[in-house]
Amino acid sequence: xxxxxxxxxxxxxxxxxxxxxxxxxxxxxxxxxxxxxxxxxxxxxxxxxxxxxxxxxxxxxxxxxxxxxxxxxxxxxxxxxxxxxxxxxxxxxxxxxxxxxxxxxxxxxxxxxxxxxxxxxxxxxxxxxxxxxxxxxxxxxxxxxxxxxxxxxxxxxxxxxxxxxxxxxxxxxxxxxxxxxxxxxxxxxxxxxxxxxxxxxxxxxxxxxxxxxxxxxxxxxxxxxxxxxxxxxxxxxxxxxxxxxxxxxxxxxxxxxxxxxxxxxxxxxxxxxxxxxxxxxxxxxxxxxxxxxxxxxxxxxxxxxxxxxxxxxxxxxx
Amino acid sequence: xxxxxxxxxxxxxxxxxxxxxxxxxxxxxxxxxxxxxxxxxxxxxxxxxxxxxxxxxxxxxxxxxxxxxxxxxxxxxxxxxxxxxxxxxxxxxxxxxxxxxxxxxxxxxxxxxxxxxxxxxxxxxxxxxxxxxxxxxxxxxxxxxxxxxxxxxxxxxxxxxxxxxxxxxxxxxxxxxxxxxxxxxxxxxxxxxxxxxxxxxxxxxxxxxxxxxxxxxxxxxxxxxxxxxxxxxxxxxxxxxxxxxxxxxxxxxxxxxxxxxxxxxxxxxxxxxxxxxxxxxxxxxxxxxxxxxxxxxxxxxxxxxxxxxxxxxxxxxxxxxxxxxxx
Numbered sequence: 331x332x333x334x335x336x337x338x339x340x341x342x343x344x345x346x347x348x349x350x351x352x353x354x355x356x357x358x359x360x361x362x363x364x365x366x367x368x369x370x371x372x373x374x375x376x377x378x379x380x381x382x383x384x385x386x387x388x389x390x391x392x393x394x395x396x397x398x399x400x401x402x403x404x405x406x407x408x409x410x411x412x413x414x415x416x417x418x419x420x421x422x423x424x425x426x427x428x429x430x431x432x433x434x435x436x437x438x439x440x441x442x443x444x445x446x447x448x449x450x451x452x453x454x455x456x457x458x459x460x461x462x463x464x465x466x467x468x469x470x471x472x473x474x475x476x477x478x479x480x481x482x483x484x485x486x487x488x489x490x491x492x493x494x495x496x497x498x499x500x501x502x503x504x505x506x507x508x509x510x511x512x513x514x515x516x517x518x519x520x521x522x523x524x525x526x527x528x529x530x531x532x533x534x535x536x537x538x539x540x541x542x543x544x545x546x547x548x549x550x551x552x553x554x555x556x557x558x559x560x561x562x563x564x565x566x567x568x569x570x571x572x573x574x575x576x577x578x579x580x581x582x583x584x585x586x587x588x589x590x591x592x593x594x595x596x597x598x599x600x601x602x603x604x605x606x607x608x609x610x611x612x613x614x615x616x617x618x619x620x621x622x623x624x625x626x627x628x629x630x631x632x633x634x635x636x637x638x639x640x641x642x643x644x645x646x647x648x
Numbered sequence: 649x650x651x652x653x654x655x656x657x658x659x660x661x662x663x664x665x666x667x668x669x670x671x672x673x674x675x676x677x678x679x680x681x682x683x684x685x686x687x688x689x690x691x692x693x694x695x696x697x698x699x700x701x702x703x704x705x706x707x708x709x710x711x712x713x714x715x716x717x718x719x720x721x722x723x724x725x726x727x728x729x730x731x732x733x734x735x736x737x738x739x740x741x742x743x744x745x746x747x748x749x750x751x752x753x754x755x756x757x758x759x760x761x762x763x764x765x766x767x768x769x770x771x772x773x774x775x776x777x778x779x780x781x782x783x784x785x786x787x788x789x790x791x792x793x794x795x796x797x798x799x800x801x802x803x804x805x806x807x808x809x810x811x812x813x814x815x816x817x818x819x820x821x822x823x824x825x826x827x828x829x830x831x832x833x834x835x836x837x838x839x840x841x842x843x844x845x846x847x848x849x850x851x852x853x854x855x856x857x858x859x860x861x862x863x864x865x866x867x868x869x870x871x872x873x874x875x876x877x878x879x880x881x882x883x884x885x886x887x888x889x890x891x892x893x894x895x896x897x898x899x900x901x902x903x904x905x906x907x908x909x910x911x912x913x914x915x916x917x918x919x920x921x922x923x924x925x926x927x928x929x930x931x932x933x934x935x936x937x938x939x940x941x942x943x944x945x946x947x948x949x950x951x952x953x954x955x956x957x958x959x960x961x962x963x964x965x966x967x968x969x970x971x972x973x974x975x
Binding site: 341344345348349352353356357462463466467469470471472473474475478479481482486531582585588589592603604607608615616618619622623626627630 | 682810811813814817818819821822823825826827828902906909910913914915916926929933936937944948951952955956958959960963
């Protein structure tokens with residue numbers, strides 16, 4: 331287990347190094363002079379030169395890169411061109427909203443697990459084919475299409491739920507009132523429903539594979555009841571791989587549910603990045619990319635390590 | 649195909665000719681109705697998108713000339729649709745520019761009096777191009793690095809796979825946004841960015857298959873005959889590791905279409921007045937909530953149906969080529 335952890339940590343460092351270097355290269359080597367951008371509408375050459383030396387843009391590239399990483403390590407993501415505020419403060423304000431949405435969506439998508447198992451146990455029945463077809467269709471629905479139709483149905487037609495914004499938060503990421511809980515429902519469903527379809531499809535496939543394996547045949551042959559075979563023997567092996575998908579989803583969503591936040595005009599990391607694109611607010615977009623990547627990689631690491639901990643076949647593989 | 653008929657119907661149980669891998673896959677695939685529906689959708693999508701691409705290639709190359717496109721002979725208009733997709737008409741129908749579906753405009757008209765059907769048809773081309781270009785780039789990179797990585801192993805393998813890890817970790821849409829923030833909009837850049845970002849999946853997938861194939865006797869035989877490494881990799885190993893790749897291509901095209909539509913929805917990618925399904929959806933969302941449902945609904949349906957086609961066919965193909973599921 332220890333060698334496995336060390337190996338995965340080493341991979342993590344390589345990935346983080348690679349991501350920062352690629353982001354750095356894109357930010358600084360492709361056309362457009364950040365100093366000129368920062369200097370505003372009518373820059374004097376003197377002002378540009380001043381900003382250049384302030385930002386260290388006149389130094390050799392490797393010095394600039396070291397500075398860039400050093401600042402990142404201290405949580406300094408630079409200053410937004412648009413709002414003139416530190417990007418790290420903007421991130422801190424927006425993270426709780428995104429975390430709330432991500433958690434709600436992932437909890438919702440776990441519904442896919444029982445649905446998938448039920449389908450697999452009734453393979454080739456009408457229920458199974460009807461459900462599988464529905465799942466395949468829903469799987470392909472883009473989140474923004476789902477979001478717009480949910481807004482139309484539950485907001486406009488039924489007038490049941492709020493369609494934009496988010497309420498205030500309490501205790502970190504929890505809704506502080508019934509109203510802010512209601513604000514969470516539609517965005518969470520927009521993401522969750524598509525993922526339920528995907529998860530249940532994967533769960534069905536995983537269950538079908540497990541249920542055909544030799545040890546299940548043995549369990550049946552010993553005369554165990556179908557309930558015991560499914561829940562005591564098949565369940566764990568079929569569910570763990572699918573749980574890892576949910577874990578990785580959580581990591582991906584924490585990094586910013588940009589499309590959902592855009593559709594529902596919800597505050598969050600994604601919204602912050604989205605509203606910076608038009609203004610070409612590079613520090614904010616770059617910070618968003620780096621932040622999301624970090625969260626995603628770390629979530630992946632946690633998922634992999636817990637997978638290896640639960641299932642020894644993984645850590646002994648290589 | 650004819651061989652298959654001979655093999656199954658002609659000779660009886662005594663001496664059954666083994667089916668070729670393709671015939672075997674097809675035999676199993678055609679039992680799967682969902683996969684067949686997916687295949688039909690894909691064929692229609694390829695035809696519609698292909699026709700629009702040909703029309704676009706034949707049409708005028710200068711954008712300023714397209715204003716009068718409807719007055720040209722049909723083969724020089726740059727599109728094949730009942731109306732000019734970008735030509736507005738404030739008297740498109742009795743209600744002014746915005747009209748619900750009717751016999752004249754089957755899917756209605758939008759806020760500039762443009763024909764929704766024509767716009768959705770022409771937009772098929774964008775989805776087709778993104779699918780082909782993005783997946784093409786990803787395959788070219790992935791299928792060069794993957795087999796080399798798997799075949800040589802060691803340091804080469806480590807370097808390629810760590811690079812794959814890095815590209816895997818990038819949040820797709822955000823990274824394209826970063827590139828677009830720097831490069832500015834333009835849909836070709838989007839295609840290329842999607843392609844460059846998605847090679848890692850193909851490389852990893854193929855590396856795995858290569859690892860299992862390279863130990864097989866016929867590879868040793870080829871080596872004994874003095875074939876070069878490159879020849880062994882691309883002539884002998886690669887062709888035998890393609891089945892999972894075909895599945896990944898089908899899923900990858902569906903994914904690329906989804907990504908492009910999401911980027912267009914966010915306003916990156918297509919520049920007005922040209923339409924992609926995603927940009928039509930953004931464009932029409934306010935009208936959708938005002939009760940003019942047809943503008944947004946039809947591009948959404950086209951998008952969902954197309955992606956369903958690729959996912960459904962891809963899943964069917966996976967089941968049909970998976971040796972574990974053979975009876």
